[in-house]
Amino acid sequence: MGSLAVGLREIGMHERAPLERVYIGAVAALAALAVILIGRHFGIHFAVLGFGALFLMAELVPVRIRDATYSVSYVIGVAALVSLGPGDAAVCAAFGGAVYLLARDRHDWLPHLIFNSGQLALTASISGLTYVALRGPIGHLTSHDFPHVLWAIAIAAVVHFYANALLVAIMISLAIDRPLREVLHLNYSHIMASTLSTLYLRIGFWAPLFVLVPVLVARRVLQATTEMEHAYEATLRGLVTAIEAKDAYTRGHAERVSKLTTMIARELGFSEREVHSIRIAALMHDVGKLVVSTAILTKPGKLTDEEYEHMKWHPIFGCEVIEEIDFLREGEAVNAVRHHHERLDGRGYPDNLFGDDVPLTARVVMVADAFDSMTSTRTYRFAKSVDDGLRELRRCAATQFDPLCISALDRAIHKHGWEPTPELYEGEKTERPAVSVHAQHA
Helix, strand or coil, X not given: CCCCCCCCCCCCHHHCCHHHHHHHHHHHHHHHHHHHHCHHHCCCCHHHHHHHHXXXXXXXXXXXXXXXXXXXXXXXXXXHHHXXXXXXXXXXXXXXXXXXXXXXXXXXXXXXXXXXXXXXXXXXXHHHHHHHHCCCCCCCCCHHHCCHHHHHHHHHHHHHHHHHHHHHHHHHHHHHCCCHHHHHHHXXXXXXXXXXXXXXXXXXXXXXXXXXXXXXXXXXXXXXXXXXXXXXXXXXXXXXHHHHCCCHHHCXXXXXXXXXXXXXXXXXXXXXXXXXXXXXXXXXXXHHHHHCCHHHHCCCCCCCHHHHHHHCCHHHHHXXXXXXXXXXXXXXXXXXXXXXXXXCCCCCXXXXXXXXXXXXHHHHHHHHHHHHHHCCCECCECCCCHHHHHHHHHHCECCCECHHHHHHHHHHHHHHCCCCCCCCCCCCCCCCCCCCHHHHCC
């Protein structure tokens, strides 16, 4: 946990939403007030600088997970609290966070510095006051302090974790326009790391050195999990590249469908876990085309009935591929890949599902897939504009496409914008057969 870096480096303070600016100011003001009120514990000395340096070291080795970076510096914060008291702990946290941002965040550094230093100091103050209220001893611990001190440390550590999680999660929620509940759910996955610090605090002066062990272990676990996830996605993208190599006109199609699917899913209120699953499914939706001949994929015209029947096998084969991937087998990814060519009127393939029998994940991918196909140049037609693509989707609503998914895509595009892919062969201006996307789309 620790400091915040939510991928907002290109957004200046003047561009931030009013609620973000108000929140940053409120956190900074509360932090300053808290440090002033408990200032009687504060004094600059070697220990403060030492803990501040340890805090900085923890901040310098963050782990990136999806849209945010996290550190385990809160372990250092708890150790500083018990060793030095709440005032010094707050200063250590603010100092470490400020130096980290000045060293690493040269663009738009001021709002990041204000918020991160403020929330780190405020978190340390809240947990510190909790520890003091529970009559936890500060400084040297004796045998008489046990077991009461362990309860005080444990409760203060929990308060520290949740206070930090809440402050950071609110900021992330405002920044990426996602519900606070979902952001909090993602942050809580690291809660066990905070308990590790209590094992070493009774060692006295050497405690900070031993605290580094769980810090590094916790960071390595987070890093390994992220690296494994990236390795899985790299493998999947290799399959996608193999598909798109067969047809230059579809280059980048899977990535764009994945992005559009993510936009629709979030607009429909999917949880982040569901968004992640459907994003991967969208990336893999055409993997079954590996068994379709290149001649059919690149044919500059309408497919014959025989060719179309051959094309209709690709969702089934794609589903079989997905079922062999452990982390996709149990989720909705299988349904999304198998049924992304169904229609609400029952005239789709491969299973001729009707209405609500078509899985929602498949309906989302279906809309994203068709929209990108329409707004991209293909062998059989030129690209439509974004407005024309949305208009065509609405024309086919309730027969082929889910109206709710179309509305969600429309809202998402108006919020975030969308740049369709440029034509691949600008010099080629010969007319190609105009084929209706809703009839021929594959």
